[in-house]
Amino acid sequence: MKSLRNSSRSGTSYRWMVAPALLFAGVMIVFPFGYAVWLSLCEVALGQPPRLNGGANYARLAADPDFWNGLRLTLWLYAISLVAQLVIGTWLGLLLARTRRARGLIRTILVSPFMLPPVVIGMMAIVILDPSFGIANWILAQLGLPPRLWLSDPDTVILTVAAIDTWQWTPFVALIVMGGYLSLPGEVFEAAEVDGARGWQRFRRLTLPLLGPTLVTAAVLRSVDLLRFFDVIYITTQGGPGTASTTLNILAYRRGFEFFDIGYASAIMVTLSALVFGSVLVFARLRRAVTW
């Protein structure tokens, strides 16, 4: 088969074949994002064409305590969820990789949480964690523990939301880790065993470094999702109690669709997008550093 390079050497270029992909990216990604950036620089009155107002929306961001609260909550939720999912997911993935029996069945069970639509997850969380009717407090009562407010306590609501997301997405990380672990060269582990590496030492010095690229990939995928985490929070708390779970996504949604402040909401979302891009770039660099 003639390679693209060969074809170009022979004078026939096939570069035009990437045009549909570029067009798709332009229409579906660049244009909407560019439009959001444009809106973020405008004052948007409903029913009127947007009017440029320079960086006024961004200046408002800097002075808005709700924005800083939203940024703090977004980063806090991101950090605890990501760490929990990577740690538990790695443990679960390695456990699964060493399991010989019923691996297919276990894998199917593990897939089910992240196959569920977020609205189902949110409704399940509301029912299970309801302080009056929910089974979570019933279980605590059976164990002789005091009831908790779960989603209604401003001090713990983010932890509860993080726990819901961790429940849903840890199996995803576990499956990635399992796949990564099973693809590692077996002779390295055999050699390590001959040299006397066991247990924690083997995990810390060998397994973890070798799994580095896999874990970074999992972290990138979860980062993008976690930073734009919206649906479950909106369904379970709508950003409350007070503003205790009003992350940047919730704040932007409310400003845009409830208060009709589209320009300002766009500025929040563009800022959040910059955060997402930033985190992906950091992980991309990290991936290069941990590649073996």
Added chain:
Amino acid sequence: MKRRELIGGALSLAAAPAFAQSGGFDWRRQDGQTITLMFNNHPWSQAMRDMAGEFTARTGIRTRIEIFNEEQFRARLTTFMQGRSAELDVFMTLASREGPVFRKAGWYADLAPLLADPALTAPDYEATDFAPSIQGANVFDRQVVAVPINQEGPLFYWRRDVFERLGIPEPRTLEDIPAAAAVIKAREPGIIPWAARGLRTAIPYAFVGFVNNLGGSVATPDGKPGMSQPGSVKAIEMYANLLKEYGPPGALNHTFTQVIELLGAGRVAMVHESSNEFANIMRFPNRANDLGVKILPPGKESGISKPAAIGWGIAISAHSRKQAAAWTFLQWATSKETQAKLVSAGVAPPRASVFKGPAFDAWTAELPIRRAWAEALVQLGREGSGVFQPPTDRIPEAREKIGDAVQQVVLGRATPAEAARMADEELAKLQ
């Protein structure tokens, strides 16, 4: 000219030719068209979906009805309208909330010319039959932006059996409610004494009655934010304390769905919740027999009972290319005949003739609680207020600030006076 005169003028001027015309009205004039309608999830919408076939049979107009929960409904509506989409013809609207913004955006078609057109409006439509307080919210400077589909407001529901068992008299004043709650909490630990909306954006609907009844007001006489007035501060304190001391755990995330669930399941002794949820409450076993319902009791000192009173309406999109067909739907849906049928779905009719008519009368006579509910609605229509916030065009934001003040007190982060002062500062920025 006073606002009420303006409203009456706009409606009667618009409706006059329609009344003048006699003879048959051609309901099939728009035969063959298809219109798209977007509704908030509401007993009225559910009933409309079931009755849409009747409309098509009568007019030949087919309908595409989309129903969403309120938040999704608003988001989708905003997207459609901001995009000037001609795909949407009819939408539900709460003009007392979003009316000023939507009107300023030019999203409402003016219904006044349609009402005035005898070729498009049935002679027996009688637009002046709608309660003026309800239709008033749909008229802005002679522009009729919507027609009313219901009337609603929060009512006080209480468990008569629990009160009788504990020897507590029926609350006659607002101050009797916390006193009754204290007795219930002390003597009947299996039941939650009180439940009401605790979600920030949902609070003002139930809360404004406390403000008015305790002699306060959300605005000062000169139109400035009024949360720091003594009666308003007392209202913040009472509403917050009821939730905090006597409410269900997690009350700050509760809106009508949780409150109704608690009441229906027999877990709570008193609630202040929408008249509109009456039909849903009655679906739970025993509630038709053990509940009492009335308007929120008046404040002891003020003697006033003035809770929130609102009415949803239906509007035609200014971008619709099928406004005549859409208007045919609006007329049919808000006609006396259709509204009389909607009574059995628990939709309180905004038309005086239907409210006083035989169908409604027969329905309410079947159960004492229905009669009590109907009487409470009459009082609500007479005494209620559609004003939940100081004057501003940014109504949703203003309501959130008021809800936030109550939440801050429930969370113990501010005293009622501090929360009121902060709310007034924030509300002033929205004026």
